Amino acid sequence: MVRLKLDQDTLGLSSILERVARVRVKDCFKDDTNEVVYFVVETGELGKAIGKGGANIKQLQQELGKRIRMVEYHPDVVDFIKGFIHPSEVAEVVQEGNVVVLKDENRKTKSLLIGRDGKNLRLLNRAVKRFFNVDEVKII
DSSP states (O other): OOOOOOOHHHHHHHHHHHHHHOOOEEEEEEOTTSSEEEEEEOTTOHHHHHOGGGHHHHHHHHHHSSEEEEEEOOSSHHHHHHHHHTTOOOSEEEEETTEEEEEOSOHHHHHHHHOGGGHHHHHHHHHHHHHSOOSEEEEO
């Protein structure tokens, strides 16, 4: 598990969501292109963070000029990964020691999870390593 390091920018983004949705933000980070901001909220607060009809997300996207993605924190790494990759679904998520393996036969699902040049898989690995003692997330 990596010790979380938050800079002024991510602290500011977290405080905006906390002000708008009145939820506790556990973590906040951006993707490699700085186009999408990911918020990890406490367990059970995802619905409140999204808002009725997605109102909170729409308001944040308008204020920040970036796409917003909300993820609910789960203390179990398998449940956290299932929430992170939602709406995609895989046949099986298995933790084998310090490696988590996502198994699926569908090539389209695999390609969506990996992303162009492995971008989505790197982002998933980064998010999982921030909270759990996991060396790698693999897709087979």
